[in-house]
Amino acid sequence: MSKGKWIAGLTVAAVVLGGGAYAYHASQNNSTGSDGKVGDLNIAYKNDKSVKKGGNLNVAYETDVPFKAQFESGLSDDNTMSTMAGPSGGALFNIDSEFNIKKGGPADIEFDRDDKTATITLRDNLKWSDGKPVTAKDYEFGYEIIANPEYGSSRWSDSLANIEGMEEYHKGKAKDISGITFPDGEDGKKIVLKFKENKPGFKHSGNGYFLESASPYHYLKDVEPKKLASDPKTTTKPLVYGAFKPEKVVSGESIYYTRNEHYWGKKPNLDSITYTTVDPSKTVASLKSGKYDIVNQPAASIYPQVKKLDNVEITGQQQLYISLLNFNLGHYDTKKSENVQDRDTPLQDKRVRQAIGYARNVDAVNDKFNNGLQTRANTLIPPVFSDYTAKDVKGYPEDIDKANKLLDDAGWKWDKDHEFREKDGKRLELTYMARQSDGNSEAIAKNYMQQWKKIGADVKLYKGRLTDFNTYVQITSAPESGDWDITDAAWSLSSDPSQVDLFGKGAQYNSGHFTSPELTKKLNKIDSPDIKNDKERAEAFKDYQEYMNDEAYVIPTSFRTDYTPVNKRVANWTMDYGESEGWSKLGVTADKAEK
Amino acid sequence: MWKVIIRRLLIMIPQLFILSVMVFMLAKMMPGDPFGGLIGPNTDPKQIEALREAAGLNDPWWQQYINWIQNAFHGDFGMSYTMKQPVTTLIGSRMVNTFWLSLLAMILTYLLAIPMAISAARREGSWWDRVLLIYNSVTFGIPAYVVYLLFIFIFGFTLGWFPTGGTVSPSATGFFPVLMSKIYHMILPAVTMALLGTTAIFTYLRSGILDEQGQDYVKTARAKGVTENRVFSRHILRNALLPIAANFGFVITGLLGGAIFAETIFGYPGLGQLFITAITSRDYSVITALILFNGLLALFGAMLSDIIMAIVDPRIRIE
Numbered sequence: 001m002s003k004g005k006w007i008a009g010l011t012v013a014a015v016v017l018g019g020g021a022y023a024y025h026a027s028q029n030n031s032t033g034s035d036g037k038v039g040d041l042n043i044a045y046k047n048d049k050s051v052k053k054g055g056n057l058n059v060a061y062e063t064d065v066p067f068k069a070q071f072e073s074g075l076s077d078d079n080t081m082s083t084m085a086g087p088s089g090g091a092l093f094n095i096d097s098e099f100n101i102k103k104g105g106p107a108d109i110e111f112d113r114d115d116k117t118a119t120i121t122l123r124d125n126l127k128w129s130d131g132k133p134v135t136a137k138d139y140e141f142g143y144e145i146i147a148n149p150e151y152g153s154s155r156w157s158d159s160l161a162n163i164e165g166m167e168e169y170h171k172g173k174a175k176d177i178s179g180i181t182f183p184d185g186e187d188g189k190k191i192v193l194k195f196k197e198n199k200p201g202f203k204h205s206g207n208g209y210f211l212e213s214a215s216p217y218h219y220l221k222d223v224e225p226k227k228l229a230s231d232p233k234t235t236t237k238p239l240v241y242g243a244f245k246p247e248k249v250v251s252g253e254s255i256y257y258t259r260n261e262h263y264w265g266k267k268p269n270l271d272s273i274t275y276t277t278v279d280p281s282k283t284v285a286s287l288k289s290g291k292y293d294i295v296n297q298p299a300a301s302i303y304p305q306v307k308k309l310d311n312v313e314i315t316g317q318q319q320l321y322i323s324l325l326n327f328n329l330g331h332y333d334t335k336k337s338e339n340v341q342d343r344d345t346p347l348q349d350k351r352v353r354q355a356i357g358y359a360r361n362v363d364a365v366n367d368k369f370n371n372g373l374q375t376r377a378n379t380l381i382p383p384v385f386s387d388y389t390a391k392d393v394k395g396y397p398e399d400i401d402k403a404n405k406l407l408d409d410a411g412w413k414w415d416k417d418h419e420f421r422e423k424d425g426k427r428l429e430l431t432y433m434a435r436q437s438d439g440n441s442e443a444i445a446k447n448y449m450q451q452w453k454k455i456g457a458d459v460k461l462y463k464g465r466l467t468d469f470n471t472y473v474q475i476t477s478a479p480e481s482g483d484w485d486i487t488d489a490a491w492s493l494s495s496d497p498s499q500v501d502l503f504g505k506g507a508q509y510n511s512g513h514f515t516s517p518e519l520t521k522k523l524n525k526i527d528s529p530d531i532k533n534d535k536e537r538a539e540a541f542k543d544y545q546e547y548m549n550d551e552a553y554v555i556p557t558s559f560r561t562d563y564t565p566v567n568k569r570v571a572n573w574t575m576d577y578g579e580s581e582g583w584s585k586l587g588v589t590a591d592k593a594e595k
Numbered sequence: 596m597w598k599v600i601i602r603r604l605l606i607m608i609p610q611l612f613i614l615s616v617m618v619f620m621l622a623k624m625m626p627g628d629p630f631g632g633l634i635g636p637n638t639d640p641k642q643i644e645a646l647r648e649a650a651g652l653n654d655p656w657w658q659q660y661i662n663w664i665q666n667a668f669h670g671d672f673g674m675s676y677t678m679k680q681p682v683t684t685l686i687g688s689r690m691v692n693t694f695w696l697s698l699l700a701m702i703l704t705y706l707l708a709i710p711m712a713i714s715a716a717r718r719e720g721s722w723w724d725r726v727l728l729i730y731n732s733v734t735f736g737i738p739a740y741v742v743y744l745l746f747i748f749i750f751g752f753t754l755g756w757f758p759t760g761g762t763v764s765p766s767a768t769g770f771f772p773v774l775m776s777k778i779y780h781m782i783l784p785a786v787t788m789a790l791l792g793t794t795a796i797f798t799y800l801r802s803g804i805l806d807e808q809g810q811d812y813v814k815t816a817r818a819k820g821v822t823e824n825r826v827f828s829r830h831i832l833r834n835a836l837l838p839i840a841a842n843f844g845f846v847i848t849g850l851l852g853g854a855i856f857a858e859t860i861f862g863y864p865g866l867g868q869l870f871i872t873a874i875t876s877r878d879y880s881v882i883t884a885l886i887l888f889n890g891l892l893a894l895f896g897a898m899l900s901d902i903i904m905a906i907v908d909p910r911i912r913i914e
Contacts, residue, residue: 056766065872066864068678075679077633152679154630154646157639229679247768251688252864254765274765279862281744282759285752291759470627470877473634508640 036576038561041316044574051571051587054271058593060278060292062299066252067277071238072220073213074145074153075229083296084275087257087583089242090213092120092139095205097578098385099495105580106134106241106264109210113198118210122189127262128216129245137186138214143177144169145215150225159208164194200531206495214241243268243584253277269572269587287312290593293567301438303371303563311594312565317575318384319562322377323490325360325555327353330513332479338505339513343481346428350552351410356430356486357396357555358403359451366558369440373563377556379545384577385497387538390545396555403455414456421456429458433475433484436466459486476511487511488557495577497541498526503553514553522547567593596905603898607891614890615664615883622879623656629676629877650676663883673880675873682884686866690851692762693858693865696781696788697850703789704796709839711793712800713832719805727797735794743860746787757783760862784861788854796839803835810834840907844899848892 036043061067067080073090076082094105101109107122126134143163146155147170161167165178179194193210201207216239223231233239236249243265244257254276259268278286283298284305298306306314329348330341346352362376378395381388412421412428421428430452434445445466452459462484467475475482476489489511491502500523501507505515522544531537548554566573569590574582630643630652651659666673672682715727734742751759758764758780767776807813808831816826855867866885873881 064859065875066868070679077638149645149649152646152649154633154638154642156642156645158641159639230674230681230684248765250761250763250765253761253763253862256765272766276761276765277862279760279860281860282747282752282862285748286759289752289755291752468626470625470631473631474626474628477631477634477640509634 038316038318041314041561041563043315043317043576044572045313045315045566045570047568047571047573047589049571049589051269051589052591053269055269055588055591056272056274057270057294057570057586057588058292059273059275059294059296060283060286061275061296062280062283063277064279069235069249069251069255070229071240071246072145072215072228072234074142074155074211074215075151075234077154080277084255084277087242087244087273087275088238088240088246088260089244089263089583090240091205091580092122092212092214093205094580095495095578097576098387099205099577100203101205107139111198111202116195116198118193118195118202120191120193122191122214123264124189125264126189126241127264128219128239128241129260129262130219130239131262132216132218132239133187133189134214134241135187135217136182136184136189136191137217139191139211140177140180140182140186141217141220142211142213142215143180145228146211147177148225151228152226157208160210162196162199162209164196198529199527200529200537201496201498201527203534204496208494208496243581244270244273247272263584265581266584268584273583284309287565287567288595290567290595293570293588293593294573295565297562298565300371300373300560300563303373306563306565309565312567314563314565315573315575316561316563317577318382319560320382320384320493320495321491321560322380322382322493323488323557323560324377324380325357325557326476326487326489326512327356327514327553328481328485328487328512329553330515331481332508332510332513334479339507339510339515341514341516343513345485346412346423347430347485349410350550351406352412352428353552353555354396355403355406355410355455356452356457357552358399358406359455359457360396360448360555360557361398361451362396362557363398365444365447369444370558370560374558374560377559380499380548380554380556381497381541381545382493382559387534388497388541390542390549393545393549395549396552398451400451400454407455412456419456420453420458427458428456429460430485431462431483432459433462433467433472433482433487435472435488436468441466462487477508481513489554490557499523499544500527503548512554514551516551518547519544519551519553569593596902600898600902603901607894610894611887611890615667615887616660618883618886618890619660619663619879620656622882623659625874625877627877628652629879631877663880672884675878675881677873677876677878678881682880685869685881686884686888689864689866689869692863693854693867694850695777696785696858696863696865697854699781699785700788700792700854701846701850703785704792707789708793708796709800712797713804715797716801716804716808717827731794731797734791737791739788739791740856740860742791743784743787743857746783747861750783762863780863784854784857784863787861788857795842799838799842800835803838804831807831807834837904837908841900841904843903844901845893845896847899848896851888851892 061080061084063080067084068078070076070078070081071085071088092105092107093101093109096102106126107120109118109120111118120139122134128134145151146153147160147166156170163177163179165174168174169177181192182188183190183192199209202209205212219239220228220233223233228234235251238246240246240260243260243263245260246255247258248256254274257273257275259271278292278295280299283295284302286292287295287306288309290311306312327347328343329345330339330343333340366374366376376395376397379390379393381390383389407421412423415422432445432449435441445461449459475484476487501509503510504523505520525540526537526544531540564575569588571587571589572585628647630647633643647653651662663673670683674680675682675685678685711727715724718724747759750756762777762780763773764776767773813826813830816830851866855871858865858867859871869881870885873885
């Protein structure tokens with residue numbers, strides 16, 4: 001069953017790979033240290049100078065595509081927009097640095113395991129930017145927008161069907177969602193969610209089992225569902241409950257925020273925030289000229305230039321991201337909705353897969369092309385999940401001797417010219433579908449092909465060239481087995497690290513189509529209602545990672561870090577995932593940005 | 596002439612029909628679809644498939660075409676798959692930006708190119724003529740995007756005289772401040788486009804003037820004692836402007852075509868930028884509508900040029 005909570009992001013992967021690499025000195029330090037650093041980069045920039053009262057902050061998001069203005073989270077599928085909507089708030093629950101939901105935010109949530117319920121309590125002083133209170137109905141309305149197909153949301157997932165009555169509502173069999181009730185009425189502040197079963201992922205933000213935002217019912221109720229996505233009430237004149245409210249939205253270009261006088265929390269330092277997009281070709285010049293105080297997610301390729309700027313501080317954070325090498329082992333049976341590992345390929349032998357992994361020189365590639373900002377991944381769970389990542393798993397560092405031995409053991413013998421390996425008269429021939437991402441893609445692909453030649457594998461590029469993003473998605477998401485053997489994949493990850501949607505037997509995103517009863521058992525255990533505490537879940541995660549490392553169904557490639565340059569006049573900036581009131585704490589120490 | 600215009604308009608119908616079939620078919624042949632980009636955190640593949648089904652993308656292309664053309668006849672070009680807005684609304688909002696930017700660029704281009712051509716032709720062979728010839732050769736040969744980037748760097752970032760992206764200041768409110776902000780945002784791209792766009796007009800007009808100068812009717816006028824200024828303005832220039840006038844129909848309709856490079860590099864959201872975004876995100880409804888729109892503009896442009904020629908040149912009559 002697909003749960004849509006971790007689902008990997010090919011879209012994001014395209015951006016990721018397109019932009020090259022991100023900073024991450026994990027070879028020196030593979031996790032966020034207690035000193036607030038990721039590798040060499042500080043997570044926060046406090047600024048010792050005194051913070052001025054008021055002021056405007058210029059923030060930019062690096063992209064060459066106009067953003068789609070959409071403040072209703074159930075209707076938004078644009079990464080740029082979700083970042084640019086940051087100052088207007090949106091998240092109901094505060095979290096810690098490891099994405100565990102904690103108390104003290106716009107709303108609190110409490111679980112009753114015996115009753116299989118969650119009680120959400122909205123703050124009494126939580127109000128929309130028009131001064132009306134955020135109510136229980138507002139929270140429930142978010143589910144209506146996602147579950148009612150009339151709204152055309154892309155956010156529906158089977159995870160939500162864990163709430164009683166949700167599936168019936170989604171299919172049009174019920175008018176209301178029976179599993180959502182309001183003890184104090186629709187205008188009250190309490191909501192009770194009734195689940196079919198408890199999930200260990202409940203405690204994590206982004207788990208997908210319940211929503212973490214509200215939608216202004218009183219403001220949106222009269223808009224025809226089909227037109228809500230294009231209505232100004234969700235695009236250019238929305239209601240919000242965050243520290244800032246959008247004063248002027250120029251769709252595709254900019255959002256001008258001013259203080260939200262109805263904000264429940266600490267009064268913001270800044271008077272206003274101007275959030276725009278910046279084309280990648282202009283990022284460095286914009287930063288240098290002080291046009292922007294903060295640039296979100298600049299490409300890794302410009303990192304060396306950004307590092308040379310005197311007027312900015314660079315902050316960094318581990319990204320929820322993993323890139324990996326995928327093997328094509330089967331197909332997806334659409335009738336049974338499950339993956340079948342039945343392809344006739346030498347890669348069915350795990351020793352061949354392991355050899356392919358050991359032959360790659362990922363560390364050298366990262367050193368050469370990724371500005372020291374990306375590091376070889378040892379496992380499938382990024383180190384940002386410090387409780388769940390398997391630190392002891394070694395992964396697949398370059399080891400040609402080991403790779404050769406594995407192929408020897410698997411019966412692949414060198415031919416008489418000692419050029420390639422053969423078995424039963426057949427050469428070890430493989431097709432590599434390498435992605436076209438950036439200027440380095442071809443060099444990196446050819447480098448890996450040379451490495452594989454060292455172990456006697458005759459690897460050719462799919463169709464003799466790199467594969468563009470759209471073709472790649474079309475091929476890897478097709479149910480039938482394509483005529484490729486190896487490919488690169490990259491996933492943007494949700495903040496609950498269960499991977500059943502990526503590699504489960506029924507997972508459509510499992511483009512390698514590998515499956516085994518043992519893997520299914522290990523994946524299911526991670527999300528099992530029988531998991532009683534975090535320690536048990538951590539053990540389940542580690543068990544799964546060790547199994548994946550041994551079976552080499554996929555070979556993890558790299559982890560990476562986001563970096564954000566910040567002008568030296570900015571104060572109280574942080575990339576800490578657990579900072580819930582970052583926008584209201586932000587300030588400036590001078591009238592104009594440093595140049 | 597009305598008969599001719601109506602006939603030309605009627606001929607456009609099968610032309611546009613063939614164009615629409617071709618565009619639709621070719622767009623569907625591109626790998627991927629608009630929902631491929633949705634794959635990501637919090638998106639269930641089953642839901643993507645449901646959206647694909649609801650949008651009719653699993654139907655055969657001809658069936659999708661019939662649905663599309665039926666709606667198009669009613670002025671409904673569908674919804675943008677990625678921007679989630681009616682295509683007509685989306686194109687309409689971008690068209691306004693493109694139109695004003697192109698209009699300003701066109702006016703500036705004519706204001707630059709015509710005096711350049713006149714002054715060069717009247718001083719043929721002089722150093723000034725050579726300077727202008729070299730200028731126009733260079734601006735024609737140099738890749739436009741290099742100059743765009745250079746101008747943004749110099750006038751946007753280094754000198755800080757102009758904005759470096761967008762169509763309006765985010766904080767501008769009220770009619771007059773917004774209007775002034777919009778004009779301010781147009782100046783740098785429009786001037787840059789104009790500086791690079793003079794070659795065609797300059798070359799046509801300069802050689803037209805030089806050709807006309809040697810004509811018998813000019814010699815006759817001079818022999819009659821007509822002043823040189825009068826000979827130039829009444830006889831030479833008027834005839835030399837004909838090729839420019841002939842091209843004017845295309846120029847006018849081209850105003851709405853969108854400047855892909857300029858809009859992309861200057862970060863100016865117009866039709867050119869929309870077209871690029873639609874292609875990369877496989878937003879079929881926008882791609883087909885935009886190509887059809889451009890085809891329509893080209894056909895109208897050709898017709899308009901013929902009409903203008905018939906009006907300005909009495910020797911030409913449309914039959």
